[in-house]
Amino acid sequence: MNNTEELNTPQLSGNFKKELLQEAADRFNTPLYVYDLDRIQKRFNELKQAFSGRKALVCYALKANSNLSVIKKLASLESGADCVSLGEIKRAIMAGIPKYKIIYSGVGKQDCEIKEAIKLGILFINVEGKEEMLRIEACSKELGIPARVSIRVNPDIDPQTHPYISTGLKENKFGVSIEEAKGMYLYAHNAKFLEPIGIHFHIGSQITKLKPIAESAQKIAQLTRSLLALKIGIKFFDIGGGIGIAYSKENTIDLYDYAQAILEELRGLDVTIVCEPGRFIVGNSGVFLTKVLYQKENQGKHFVIVDGAMNDLIRPSLYEAYHQILSLKNPNAESASYQVDIVGPICESGDYLGKNISLPLLEQGDILAILSAGAYGFSMASNYNTRPRCAEVAIEGGEMRLVRKRECFEDLIALEKEYL
Template sequence: MAITNPRKLKSNQQEWFHYRTGELHVENLCLNDIAREVPTPFYCYSAEAMRWAYSILSDALSPIGVSICFAVKANSNIAVLRLLSECGCGMDIVSAGELERALTAGAPASQIIFSGVGKTRAEIARALEAGIHQINVESAAEIEVVAEVARSLGLRATIALRVNPDVDAKTHAKITTATRGSKFGIAIDDIPELYARAAARPELNVQGLAVHIGSQVQDLSPFRRAFAAMAALVTALREKGLEVPRLDLGGGIGIAVGDNPGPDIAEYAAIIAETVGNLGCHLTVEPGRWLVGRAGLLVTELLYLKDGQDGPIAIVDAGMNDLVRPALYDAKHPALPFHQAKGAAASPRYRIVGPICESSDDFGAYEGLGELKAGTLLAFDCAGAYGASMASTYNSRDLVAEILVDGDHFRTIRRRQSIREMLELEDAGDWQSGSAPARKAAG
């Protein structure tokens, strides 16, 4: 299926990405001016778009007492984390590396939640020493390890138990996290016994429950089912005399793509209020894509055109190593031409592919781009989440740069990492001898 531009950008349209005098702008800057200074491919973010997204979500959720923690895995750039932290946003992390990024960005440790199924002892220790808000534990085995680490440090670990409620979010299979058989969370039926056992441990401060059903969720009804299940579980635990002061509702709110306007945030807030709003719990949500997805573009240059079986193939300099979502999740990122297309309706249907030596390095078929030629600059839209944070150096390609625009200024917030710098990481070390094999004792 060919993709057309979902925003229907028009001249003088007041939006972060808009056409002015026929040229694509980011806020008040012509994107072409940035591209003259920064080699493609590169990511370009709008600061105002992120502030807007946070304000919309905060305005809807603050009246019902919900705190917001940004899912750092969506975009872990320090400048992005600093911007959101300055807005008042907390952080949801899934590694010690993300913890260091959040702290470096100025996020208070008391507003950081540590999620993820495979935390190491060293990561748990670092989180406890930093004094984060809570650790979301995802198995009985992890509960034991957290208790052991806390005891060794002479600390008490604040935890929440992540619940797998067996709710299908009706999204892509690779970003669905709360169905039976998923690696995430603890089966809902096992929670009461584990919660009681954990609450009895002196090393643990059990503060509540957590849930996360998936990513890019467009239909809000799975949220209602999951949150209703959590409400029933909270009630059941309290009936057993257990305290449940906190409830972490996870993230997963989708964004508008194509003709889909995306979920209604007012309806999302209403679902939270109606299902868990009367429990007296401190509520938290952990959006990632919602806060940054629409704030980013991936800028690329068209290198070659060639004839294909179903029309022209446009080969660009951005590849799946720069933006892996199309290859990994079958994601479709709309493409915006730098120069507003004239006669777009009559223009060819282009298949846009990258330079990586993989058949999956294919961004899809696009219409309405006008006539393309070598040297044409394009921008893949809605690329602010799970773009740069998932980028790699596959095929020994440079790691993509990141640019932040704020009003009529821009700056590099991550410089391009060259092959020369990568080769320096592979300087040969000294050979070391292993332990000699043990000799068999004489009989």
């Protein structure tokens, strides 16, 4: 197994050795998220190296995992940031990412958010539609500051991923058609307070096949050439993110092939490539730890009740997503002896972390490690059932530190109690 495959595979290795994870559970209690910052660095550098020799900017997608210490680590590696809210922009800046490396994406930007982004001087705003572009123009005119923009073009390519995380088809809410984009670019080019400098596409998340990405790049590169022929100064070619990871035994995209497919379509174009990885960098760089509370059997169906729940890790409930689950006491798959459902304390039948999971015999207090939990784990957590969100811990160079303390009941009611 080469280094690339090892980094892209869920396993207890590197800073995720069972002894270190058990120590984390003992020191910081459970449920608990643990991140391997060394692995994050390797993943980032791997992607950066794939585009070496061309002008390129890797903008980490904060929505995957917005912990400030994770972002700070990436900032130290000269990462940019892909943000989908003003809050994420502020997090990126606070963690040390330069404003000129920040992109503002996403549907439903409010005027106050647009104005703040323009005043901050970020790299550009990704425009999702004509009406949004007109709002950006109005905000820019009011401020007297031209807005740098990129238009998100929908190539209408099936990314062959889960429908909830598909974004590049015409029935999705994101972006505009190629034909509509042409008219928008011409308008922006002639507008005093709009500066169209980029073009953007992003067809979905957890993509494990290269063909949809290559086909999308081909379509958008053709559009870019036609815009440049009209003297519209496109400087940035934003290919989005969405490269999938292995949650189990999925075949994933080879980074060399990925980069070469993009570069082939951009042959002869003098543009800076922008990519927006999230899951690729942090997905297999995070583990969720949870403790066995009880076990029960209902007419032959065996349940293991743990202290973690769907409010902590919602992907299994929301997407029917699979996460490999191991017992820290005996992580070898060969020792698995019975099939169980791993369920939490939330008052919902959909509250589960794994179904029909093969595990060795468990006892109360045993720690389970849920792998591939670094992306869309804590960032999608909630306080449903008035459950405090768990703590987050980072391990770097074998050293462990708390990067977000566990919430308490007082944190949950802080914004309400004065109104009683």
